[in-house]
Amino acid sequence: MFSRLFTRAIPRAFAASGYAKRAFTTAATGFVKPSVSKKLVLGATLATTAIATTGLVACADKTPLVGVPGTKFERTFIAIKPDGVNRGLVGEIICRFERKGFKLVGIKILHPTKAQAEEHYADLSTKPFFAGLCNYFSSGAVVAMVWEGKGVVKTGRTLIGATNPAESTPGTIRGDLCIEVGRNIIHGSDSTDSAKAEITLWFKDSEVAEYQGNQTWVYEK
Numbered sequence: 001m002f003s004r005l006f007t008r009a010i011p012r013a014f015a016a017s018g019y020a021k022r023a024f025t026t027a028a029t030g031f032v033k034p035s036v037s038k039k040l041v042l043g044a045t046l047a048t049t050a051i052a053t054t055g056l057v058a059c060a061d062k063t064p065l066v067g068v069p070g071t072k073f074e075r076t077f078i079a080i081k082p083d084g085v086n087r088g089l090v091g092e093i094i095c096r097f098e099r100k101g102f103k104l105v106g107i108k109i110l111h112p113t114k115a116q117a118e119e120h121y122a123d124l125s126t127k128p129f130f131a132g133l134c135n136y137f138s139s140g141a142v143v144a145m146v147w148e149g150k151g152v153v154k155t156g157r158t159l160i161g162a163t164n165p166a167e168s169t170p171g172t173i174r175g176d177l178c179i180e181v182g183r184n185i186i187h188g189s190d191s192t193d194s195a196k197a198e199i200t201l202w203f204k205d206s207e208v209a210e211y212q213g214n215q216t217w218v219y220e221k
């Protein structure tokens with residue numbers, strides 16, 4: 001009952017998508033049929049306590065780490081490569097995703113090992129540029145991120161632009177900010193399956209946060 005009072009206003013598509021739903025528990029579950037006014041007072045008191053204690057409004061549903069493809073909870077993995085970080089383009093790139101309306105739910109800076117780079121780009125292991133690519137990706141700091149939003153995998157790729165910056169449309173990240181394919185500053189998952197694998201490779205569940213944001217101003221419903 002208590003959890004219903006604080007269920008997020010935006011309905012989730014978990015049932016349709018087959019993703020597991022995790023409800024949060026509270027001490028209120030043992031109460032039996034209090035009067036309406038008592039329930040309201042009880043709910044308000046517990047909510048105040050929850051906010052004061054955690055600084056967050058508890059949610060009945062938690063989005064899975066890999067997101068829910070096809071919904072506004074779809075997630076993608078975006079990495080600003082060492083050239084992007086060293087050129088001071090982190091803020092510019094984040095700004096473009098934020099301005100679009102996507103929500104940043106995970107971010108960290110790390111220096112990938114060669115082995116991590118090889119795992120991340122394993123599907124390209126037969127390409128002649130594979131060794132150079134892994135050296136490049138593990139050559140310095142990378143900003144790894146998880147972004148959330150409707151169509152974020154496909155639209156994220158559109159924001160990024162074509163693999164080769166020379167073929168990227170002006171207005172895209174690569175089209176505006178870089179020149180060579182071997183120094184193309186950013187990576188974005190190319191499918192929802194890739195997003196799932198890459199988010200799982202780079203992030204733990206505890207490293208991704210949920211918050212309301214301004215989503216009611218981004219989506220019609």
Ligand SMILES: Nc1ncnc2c1ncn2[C@@H]1O[C@H](COP(=O)(O)OP(=O)(O)OP(=O)(O)O)[C@@H](O)[C@H]1O
Pocket residue numbers: 124129133162163181182183184186187188189190
């Ligand atoms: N011909 C090439 N020469 C050198 N590097 C290349 C070449 N083609 C691709 N790469 C590098 O390998 C990365 C992965 O290539 P892929 O074909 O998966 O393109 P992408 O999906 O646009 O890039 P990313 O996976 O980094 O987002 C490219 O981003 C680029 O850095």
